[in-house]
Amino acid sequence: MxxxxxxxxxxxxxxxxxxxxxxxxxxxxxxxxxxxxxxxxxxxxxxxxxxxxxxxxxxxxxxxxxxxxxxxxxxxxxxxxxxxxxxxxxxxxxxxxxxxxxxxxxxxxxxxxxxxxxxxxxxxxxxxxxxxxxxxxxxxxxxxxxxxxxxxxxxxxxxxxxxxxxxxxxxxxxxxxxxxxxxxxxxxxxxxxxxxxxxADPDLVRRFLPDAEIAGDAxxxxxxxxxxxxxxxxxxxxxxGLFGEGWGLLLVTAEFQRYHHWQSGFPPPSRIHVGPDGRRCMDEDAPYAVSPGILKDHGGWVWSVFDDTARAALPEGYADWTPARILEEADKGVVLRADTLAGLAELMGVPARNLEAAVDRFNTLFTEGHDEDFLRHESLAAKGADPHLAPIATGPFHAVRMLPAELVCTxxxxxxxxxxxxxxxxxxxxxxxxxxxxxxxxxxxxxxxxxxxxxxxxxxxxxxxxxxxxxxxxxxxxxxxxxxx
Ligand SMILES: Cc1cc2nc3c(=O)[nH]c(=O)nc-3n(C[C@H](O)[C@H](O)[C@H](O)COP(=O)(O)OP(=O)(O)OC[C@H]3O[C@@H](n4cnc5c(N)ncnc54)[C@H](O)[C@@H]3O)c2cc1C
Known part of the structure; x- marks a missing residue:
């Protein structure tokens, strides 16, 4: 030929x-x-x-x-x-x-x-x-x-x-x-x-995807x-010529995660994502296509807050999201843990009244299964999940940073x-x-x-x-x- x-x-x-x-x-x-x-x-x-x-x-x-x-x-x-x-x-x-x-x-x-x-x-x-x-x-x-x-x-x-x-x-x-x-x-x-x-090349990642630095050691x-x-x-x-500098896919994961979610497991459904002001800031199940961009508007990362009932109900068999692992990470200080929401807010450095109001609102919306603020019920329904979620109500309460930390492609x-x-x-x-x-x-x-x-x-x-x-x-x-x- x-x-x-x-x-x-x-x-x-x-x-x-x-x-x-x-x-x-x-x-x-x-x-x-x-x-x-x-x-x-x-x-x-x-x-x-x-x-x-x-x-x-x-x-x-x-x-x-x-x-x-x-x-x-x-x-x-x-x-x-x-x-x-x-x-x-x-x-x-x-x-x-x-x-x-x-x-x-x-x-x-x-x-x-x-x-x-x-x-x-x-x-x-x-x-x-x-x-x-x-x-x-x-x-x-x-x-x-x-x-x-x-x-x-x-x-x-x-x-x-x-x-x-x-x-x-x-x-x-x-x-x-x-x-x-x-x-x-x-x-x-x-x-x-x-x-x-x-x-897989850290120097090139620094040059062509600087957003990867937001996650730091995570x-x-x-x-x-x-x-x-x-x-x-x-x-x-x-x-x-090169095109697409600065772009790539970074998935949002908890600070303690080290694997893709198939191995890491999944955070509890009853969780609320709050920004540095302690207010709820996103659909916790927002598509991975857009969630890193949403995080950027809140300083690059957000807190995920959940209660002890949600922690204890996590299924076993995963590398990261299990009941015992959350306690281990709390001992290390990566997961913050406090008996009350006010105590947790203090550890997080956010206004307690904002966090308490956000959790109250979350509990009301998800008892009814209709999230008129962020439309998360639609994201849950698309996954075939029940949009009615248990309230975040039983201490101790937990908070972990959610970061754009899992680098998938560039x-x-x-x-x-x-x-x-x-x-x-x-x-x-x-x-x-x-x-x-x-x-x-x-x-x-x-x-x-x-x-x-x-x-x-x-x-x-x-x-x-x-x-x-x-x-x-x-x-x-x-x-x-x-x-x-
Ligand atoms: C865990 C994970 C899950 C993902 N899930 C999805 C998904 O479900 N859907 C989706 O759309 N995307 C997903 N992605 C992203 C997607 O898989 C990749 O972006 C896409 O498959 C890349 O295809 P590619 O052929 O460009 O690169 P690759 O599939 O990586 O192939 C490139 C090949 O080139 C070889 N190579 C590199 N340099 C040289 C060289 N100098 N000489 C010879 N060979 C070389 C490499 O070893 C490699 O085998 C996922 C990625 C990961 C890591």
Whole structure:
């Protein structure tokens, strides 16, 4: 397909969601593909994820009678991000999102047309701030997605090299010619950068996501170890544009948490979040898409207050949120504990009368199951939870800081156009260079949209980048027949 002196038609850097999707789609278009993965196993952060992906106008939505369109998704996506994104690439993302679901279903991913109430239940869910339900939960989560994509990769004879960290790009005469690995060149007329984000590199996190410092020592990273931000070095060495500085997904967690909530467990439903003035300041179940932004308006973090009945009722079996662990953290002083709300307010440094009034109001609202102040009953109902909550009434009372401390993914990537072509700092595309997933910038914004923004972004862009890369290689020599997986 390519000039005889190229080793491959397409080289893909990184075997996570974006890289696997790119490899499969390039191979489906007939390209000879090499997939390079720095770690000893494939999957990256995609494999660790719930696999939840946001998409519009899908066959799954239609099966449930949900009316949707790419234009509607686009409007919602852009509005939520204050139109501070690249509209062309975002439009492409929304338009291609429906097709990605069918493509995955064809490859063997299972997403049944049934309502799902969590990221663990296959089906269609509402996990974020979607205007309509767009969260598609695949069976076996991110691991399942990666396995299906990898089987397609193997069927299509894509070469995979593990333990192969790409060191650099080969760019000659202004166009990409391949990559450098182990000091040697591997050549191809098209390269897809799908090396993930930068969450695992503390220096890059300080530079590109300063909000991570709000959490101080409580910060913990759940992204895969390969998320070392290698695309940043490529940008700096080759004059490539970057987009999305300062943005990423930090989930709000208690100060003592160290794991994703699947392991950490969950705070008690009967809890109230108050700001530094002791007043209730948010829906305690606000979508993760928007809660870090709400916290910022209150100085970066808020207090979560709950009583001893709620503490004692926490289920066992989790790493962090258990009855005994709360007492241990109280002994350490991380959880504050006092017999009365007034005593707790003093420890928290907030006005006691404000905290008492906030708790009284909370108890009244949730006895009735209707939160007219913050509409939390709607968030609870979306999870299938009872909006009637037990009152916060039995001492000792507890307070813990809730911080944007769980670093999931980062959004500073190589600036791309609507065909996933990487742009140089002068705005011109670099011939042959494509980017997808967290390594690509322009679509993931300040606000994480819906449930499943980042997995959808990785898979949609990966599929498009693979297709585009194969098409470029095909222009350099006659196109063979397309392959099927
Ligand atoms: C615990 C957890 C849960 C999540 N849940 C969800 C969710 O349900 N829905 C959602 O939308 N998002 C979720 N996310 C975020 C989402 O999973 C990721 O943002 C997305 O999957 C990233 O895909 P990617 O292909 O860009 O990167 P990755 O999947 O991380 O893949 C990048 C790959 O590139 C490799 N690599 C890096 N550098 C090099 C190099 N120089 N050479 C060769 N290989 C290299 C890495 O080792 C890695 O395998 C979650 C993340 C985590 C950590």
């Amino acid at each position: 390519s000039e005889p002196d190229y080793d491959y038609d397409v080289i893909v850097i990184g075997a996570g969601g974006a890289g696997l999707a790119a490899s499969v789609s390039a191979a489906q278009a007939g390209a000879r593909v090499l997939l390079l993965e720095s770690e000893d196993e494939i999957g990256g952060s995609t494999q660790l994820s719930a696999g939840l992906l946001t998409a519009s106008a899908t066959s799954v939505q239609r099966g449930l009678g949900v009316e949707d369109s790419p234009l509607r998704m686009f409007q919602h996506y852009m509005d939520l991000n204050g139109w501070r994104l690249r509209p062309g690439p975002v439009r492409m993302f929304c338009e291609e999102s429906g097709a990605i679901v069918d493509w995955l279903l064809d490859l063997g991913v299972e997403i049944p047309a049934q309502v799902s109430r969590s990221a663990h239940e296959p089906g269609l869910t509402r996990a974020g701030v979607e205007d309509v339900w767009r969260g598609h939960v695949p069976r076996d989560q991110g691991y399942g997605l990666v396995q299906v994509l990898d089987r397609a990769r193997a069927r299509l004879d894509v070469d995979l090299a593990l333990g192969s960290r790409v060191e650099d790009l080969v760019i000659r005469d202004g166009a990409v010619r391949g990559v450098v690995i182990g000091g040697e060149e591997a050549t191809a007329p098209a390269v897809v950068v799908a090396s993930g984000g930068l969450a 910060l913990f990273v759940v992204a895969a170890p390969g998320a070392r931000g290698d695309h940043i070095g490529l940008a700096e060495r080759h004059g490539l 959004h500073t990537g190589l600036e791309i156009d609507a065909s996933t072509r990487v742009l140089a700092t002068d705005g011109r595309p670099v011939p042959g260079l494509y980017a997808a997933g967290e390594a690509a910038g322009g679509i993931l914004g300040e606000r994480y949209v819906g449930g499943g923004n980042s997995v959808a972004h990785a898979l949609v862009l990966g599929r498009v980048a693979g297709r585009e890369a194969a098409a470029r290689a095909a222009t350099l020599s006659p196109r063979p027949q397309e392959a099927t997986a």
